[in-house]
Amino acid sequence: MNSWLGQKGITTTTEGYNYIAMxxxxxxxxxxxxVGSDDSNVGFILVNQRTKEAKFYAVTGATERSxxxxxxxxxxxxxxxxxxxxxxxxxxxxxxxxxxxxxxQLVKMYAMVNVADYQITATGTSVAQxxxxxxxxxxxxxxxxxxxxxxxGEDTQDDAAVSGTIAEIRSAVIDGNTVLYFNLGExxxxxxxxxxxPEAILFDVGDTVTITYKTGDGAILTASKVE
Numbered sequence: 001m002n003s004w005l006g007q008k009g010i011t012t013t014t015e016g017y018n019y020i021a022m023x024x025x026x027x028x029x030x031x032x033x034x035v036g037s038d039d040s041n042v043g044f045i046l047v048n049q050r051t052k053e054a055k056f057y058a059v060t061g062a063t064e065r066s067x068x069x070x071x072x073x074x075x076x077x078x079x080x081x082x083x084x085x086x087x088x089x090x091x092x093x094x095x096x097x098x099x100x101x102x103x104x105q106l107v108k109m110y111a112m113v114n115v116a117d118y119q120i121t122a123t124g125t126s127v128a129q130x131x132x133x134x135x136x137x138x139x140x141x142x143x144x145x146x147x148x149x150x151x152x153g154e155d156t157q158d159d160a161a162v163s164g165t166i167a168e169i170r171s172a173v174i175d176g177n178t179v180l181y182f183n184l185g186e187x188x189x190x191x192x193x194x195x196x197x198p199e200a201i202l203f204d205v206g207d208t209v210t211i212t213y214k215t216g217d218g219a220i221l222t223a224s225k226v227e
Contacts (some may be wrong), residue, residue: 061115
């Protein structure tokens with residue numbers, strides 16, 4: 001009776017979903033919200049696409065659609081539309097990241113929306129500018145902002161760049177940070193933190209990219225930028 005009338009404590013998945021690749025598995029993720037009219041999530045569900053195992057993570061915050069509306073509202077005078085968001089960890093804050101497109105479906109800007117407080121919304125014409133604006137808003141609202149690449153500047157290796165077509169993409173979560181691994185057809189893999197280069201998440205196999213990385217030996221080299 002409660003599921004039909006009072007609906008106390010009844011939840012449902014949000015409208016929309018996305019995918020996260022971790023190690024050798026792909027997970028579907030979607031938000032969970034109350035059945036009644038609500039603009040907030042009570043958490044997220046990750047479903048392993050191979051084993052079908054599902055796990056619920058209690059993370060209270062805005063729904064994906066609310067975050068998209070908040071991002072579009074920040075540039076409402078331009079009439080841009082938002083893509084479905086990707087969930088990132090920015091300065092230890094769950095953050096929705098999305099592109100903003102014009103009527104021709106061309107990416108014109110980027111937006112970051114804090115999951116816990118979607119009033120904290122930042123935009124920028126580049127990902128770097130968007131992240132800088134977002135972290136400035138976090139600091140203004142009393143959140144501690146951490147350098148996503150802190151300590152990496154001490155590396156004495158020189159920067160180099162390589163261009164090619166992406167042959168393979170892998171990802172893993174290491175110490176709470178999403179790391180993407182790009183292969184251009186032969187060793188090495190180039191590893192870049194999603195928090196340091198959020199636009200890297202937008203690339204697919206077959207895309208032509210230029211990767212800036214630290215020179216060295218080994219099957220995996222650390223990259224700082226993928227364009």
